[in-house]
């Protein structure tokens with residue numbers, strides 16, 4: 464039951480942030496830096512979110528002053544490598560865009576952001592909350608309630624705005640009624656076996672293996688840990704992929720003339736991801752503003768999800784600060800449209816890249832040959848290379 468606004472457990476804050484992923488923590492940090500009061504609600508424990516492995520490739524433009532740890536410790540990547548037809552092709556994107564990628568594991572970024580928000584700025588963050596519910600979003604007095612993990616009591620936080628940053632499985636997106644949300648979804652019909660190996664990287668950059676047996680990817684995470692991907696059937700069982708099969712397949716798909724042999728190691732994560740994307744326009748419902756995976760999902764194909772979450776969070780945090788501290792409504796009014804322009808651009812890139820990664824293994828000779836033509840064009844046409852580099856780095860002048 465919803466407690467009366469006079470009950471002792473009722474609080475009031477300008478903003479409630481639902482979810483302590485990269486999006487929610489970034490919004491929280493921007494608000495705290497501007498002395499705007501807020502509370503962040505998270506269903507998991509601090510330890511869990513600080514160790515959950517996920518992304519690692521971050522655009523230069525998705526980093527702002529909040530990520531001091533990242534700037535001090537991240538590896539800087541200027542190029543990537545495609546391998547196809549038994550050859551290696553270096554793609555030097557820094558030369559084309561003057562931008563680079565940071566390689567910094569998401570758990571470290573989340574750890575930095577939690578520390579900055581909670582320990583440095585004294586921000587209020589509540590872990591382990593249960594049964595989060597969003598209320599009265601279409602009024603100017605919305606609220607968020609949750610079950611307190613210590614007492615089991617339902618607590619209510621009244622607010623002016625709710626930042627829905629609770630990811631793909633959160634409650635914020637569900638709070639937008641079906642008549643309003645215009646979910647657009649794309650299933651690629653392809654699975655990726657996502658692997659983390661306790662092994663040093665076997666190349667000095669990200670490697671994409673485009674092979675008739677299927678795509679394979681190599682991405683450094685740290686000097687001791689490397690992420691690998693193997694295209695597989697959607698819904699495949701990770702148990703079908705014992706250690707020896709994984710390494711044999713990686714060697715076959717990433718093999719190329721002059722390539723360094725793969726450093727083998729224990730597989731510490733092994734899960735099958737079904738490649739699908741979605742966007743939920745608009746990203747606003749009354750006083751609820753969605754950000755990150757809660758609003759749009761991009762399969763790891765283009766390594767864009769974390770970057771989009773950070774871009775959303777910058778826009779949302781800045782817009783909330785502008786309104787709450789200065790009465791400026793423009794940022795929030797244009798928030799959804801601004802985020803969606805970039806989100807759709809990245810979706811289109813993901814779609815295009817999926818064609819390149821998966822085309823040669825499609826079983827369709829025509830499709831396989833046009834895929835290889837597309838790939839070769841990246842290395843023969845400077846105009847095609849520049850266009851690819853701009854999208855890969857998220858470096859367009861405007862979205």
Ligand code: RFL
Pocket residue numbers: 481482483484485486487504505506507512516517518519520521569595628629630631632633634635657736754755756757763765766767768769770771772
């Ligand atoms: P998150 O990170 O999922 O955070 C949401 C948080 O909300 C919590 N939560 C709730 N809290 C309160 N109430 C509820 N009802 C809640 N329900 C959930 C969750 O516990 C969580 O802490 O979403 P956010 O902030 O939008 O960030 C999105 C990114 O995490 C995601 O897009 C990336 O990880 C995607 N991704 C990659 N993105 C990149 O840009 N580059 C990459 O290289 C990259 N690699 C990847 C990836 C995602 C992967 N997986 C596991 C899907 C590799 C993998 C394997």
